[in-house]
Amino acid sequence: xxxxxxxxxxxxxxxxxxxxxxxxxxxxxxxxxxxxxxxxxxxxxxxxxxxxxxxxxxxxxxxxxxxxxxxxxxxxxxxxxxxxxxxxxxxxxxxxxxxxxxxxxxxxxxxxxxxxxxxxxxxxxxxxxxxxxxxxxxxxxxxxxxxxxxxxxxxxxxxxxxxxxxxxxxxxxxxxxxxxxxxxxxxxxxxxxxxxxxxxxxxxxxxxxxxxxxxxxxxxxxxxxxxxxxxxxxxxxxxxxxxxxxxxxxxxxxxxxxxxxxxxxxxxxxxxxxxxxxxxxxxxxxxx
Amino acid sequence: xxxxxxxxxxxxxxxxxxxxxxxxxxxxxxxxxxxxxxxxxxxxxxxxxxxxxxxxxxxxxxxxxxxxxxxxxxxxxxxxxxxxxxxxxxxxxxxxxxxxxxxxxxxxxxxxxxxxxxxxxxxxxxxxxxxxxxxxxxxxxxxxxxxxxxxxxxxxxxxxxxxxxxxxxxxxxxxxxxxxxxxxxxxxxxxxxxxxxxxxxxxxxxxxxxxxxxxxxxxxxxxxxxxxxxxxxxxxxxxxxxxxxxxxx
Numbered sequence: 001x002x003x004x005x006x007x008x009x010x011x012x013x014x015x016x017x018x019x020x021x022x023x024x025x026x027x028x029x030x031x032x033x034x035x036x037x038x039x040x041x042x043x044x045x046x047x048x049x050x051x052x053x054x055x056x057x058x059x060x061x062x063x064x065x066x067x068x069x070x071x072x073x074x075x076x077x078x079x080x081x082x083x084x085x086x087x088x089x090x091x092x093x094x095x096x097x098x099x100x101x102x103x104x105x106x107x108x109x110x111x112x113x114x115x116x117x118x119x120x121x122x123x124x125x126x127x128x129x130x131x132x133x134x135x136x137x138x139x140x141x142x143x144x145x146x147x148x149x150x151x152x153x154x155x156x157x158x159x160x161x162x163x164x165x166x167x168x169x170x171x172x173x174x175x176x177x178x179x180x181x182x183x184x185x186x187x188x189x190x191x192x193x194x195x196x197x198x199x200x201x202x203x204x205x206x207x208x209x210x211x212x213x214x215x216x217x218x219x220x221x222x223x224x225x226x227x228x229x230x231x232x233x234x235x236x237x238x239x240x241x242x243x244x245x246x247x248x249x250x251x252x253x254x255x256x257x258x259x260x261x262x263x264x265x266x267x268x269x270x271x272x273x274x275x276x277x278x279x280x281x282x283x284x285x286x287x288x
Numbered sequence: 289x290x291x292x293x294x295x296x297x298x299x300x301x302x303x304x305x306x307x308x309x310x311x312x313x314x315x316x317x318x319x320x321x322x323x324x325x326x327x328x329x330x331x332x333x334x335x336x337x338x339x340x341x342x343x344x345x346x347x348x349x350x351x352x353x354x355x356x357x358x359x360x361x362x363x364x365x366x367x368x369x370x371x372x373x374x375x376x377x378x379x380x381x382x383x384x385x386x387x388x389x390x391x392x393x394x395x396x397x398x399x400x401x402x403x404x405x406x407x408x409x410x411x412x413x414x415x416x417x418x419x420x421x422x423x424x425x426x427x428x429x430x431x432x433x434x435x436x437x438x439x440x441x442x443x444x445x446x447x448x449x450x451x452x453x454x455x456x457x458x459x460x461x462x463x464x465x466x467x468x469x470x471x472x473x474x475x476x477x478x479x480x481x482x483x484x485x486x487x488x489x490x491x492x493x494x495x496x497x498x499x500x501x502x503x504x505x506x507x508x509x510x511x512x513x514x515x516x517x518x519x520x521x522x523x524x525x526x527x528x529x530x531x532x533x534x535x536x537x
Contacts, residue, residue: 141483147482147483148482149478149479149482151479151483178475178482179471180470180475180479181469181470183465183468186470187465187471187476188480188483190461191490194454194457194461195457195458195484197517198457198458202453205444205446206444207443208443208444212443213450215439215441216412219412220411221407221410221451221455221487222488223485223486223487224485227454
């Protein structure tokens with residue numbers, strides 16, 4: 001059973017994964033090269049948990065214990081004795097390959113190296129490593145401390161032992177691990193290209209307005225949120241970048257073709273909730 | 289309820305619409321115009337089977353997605369047999385409402401509906417009106433669906449409408465992922481429900497909607513747009529050809 005877990009990258013997803021691990025009463029090292037980001041992330045977790053203390057869903061002692069399980073690190077070498085390292089750096093193959101090379105030099109021979117990537121090939125990342133059987137994908141969903149799914153990605157040379165260890169960790173974290181093959185977008189992000197892509201085409205063809213399409217998908221399809229509200233929440237630029245990446249990796253298969261409407265919105269800076277305008281207008285609840 | 293409903297077409301859809309209408313107090317006469325095993329074990333008193341359109345029909349609902357020759361025949365029979373005051377609603381997801389309207393001679397209220405198996409069990413029905421037709425009578429259609437506790441959304445008259453088009457694409461992609469053995473069908477369903485908050489997994493949806501209906505929507509979209517993105521997965525087509533047989537595997 002994996003005991004020492006490390007997360008690389010204290011951005012939104014890395015912070016939430018570390019929190020999810022700590023929530024399962026497992027100690028976790030959270031690494032970031034930038035000390036300010038690292039401290040701010042832990043502060044954010046604390047502030048969020050303090051709200052829960054106020055709402056009496058957790059106690060002050062539980063908060064202290066949970067935050068105490070997250071150990072900030074700014075030296076990569078400190079992760080050397082980890083059983084599993086989960087990296088969450090940005091989606092750049094060169095960055096990931098460099099990192100995995102370094103990690104292989106630093107870590108123990110049996111350390112499992114996992115990436116949170118959904119759009120880059122695990123097999124390609126593993127190509128720079130000597131022990132490719134211990135390279136695996138562990139794709140969490142946002143927000144990682146709440147969403148139950150973890151896509152466990154088996155690369156061409158990933159061993160059964162590696163997959164089993166990662167599945168076991170996800171299960172201990174209270175997640176539902178689903179083992180998937182190494183393909184651009186994995187399962188969820190790949191199928192979502194069709195869901196969002198078709199909604200964008202319907203809008204562009206004036207079959208219905210964004211409001212009406214969302215209403216139809218919620219009331220006729222039974223979804224909790226419509227595609228355009230979801231896109232606004234994800235970030236239209238984030239989703240567009242993912243679509244482009246999947247489209248390119250599939251050698252321009254028409255099913256994954258990005259839509260010009262989405263590109264236009266990205267160029268216009270209409271990115272959704274984060275810019276207060278996307279397919280819908282959004283007002284920040286607290287204006288500074 | 290005073291309205292007399294006559295529902296004809298593919299059994300899987302006829303049964304769902306008959307059950308919903310009868311459940312809301314309507315007197316329903318139904319007729320299957322294709323042979324498939326989805327025959328309704330009629331227990332409700334206000335549902336009867338018929339072989340001809342009852343003369344006193346006030347609302348007729350034509351539900352054929354997979355066979356346009358049969359659909360044309362059904363709509364022509366309805367138009368000829370029913371009085372001008374009878375409303376005719378027809379599924380308009382594999383053929384446009386405009387094309388179906390060409391088959392009718394009488395001036396009457398008619399509209400296309402988004403009839404795909406299982407969707408009537410939800411809270412909204414999409415409506416479309418032919419290009420040359422005004423939406424003057426659409427208020428009566430909306431009132432009818434409101435009596436079934438369904439909201440309505442008037443959308444442009446396009447193949448697939450909104451939800452059937454999105455759903456067919458999602459299911460097709462899940463089947464392609466399944467052919468490529470990227471994950472088991474159960475894992476695909478679990479992933480979409482937990483990772484993207486889907487109310488049903490795509491394979492679970494396929495099971496209920498049936499492969500022949502999904503292929504009919506995709507083929508119609510492919511034919512309409514000429515876009516390869518709507519090409520049905522070979523396995524999906526094979527499942528549709530196998531009918532109920534594929535479920536055994």
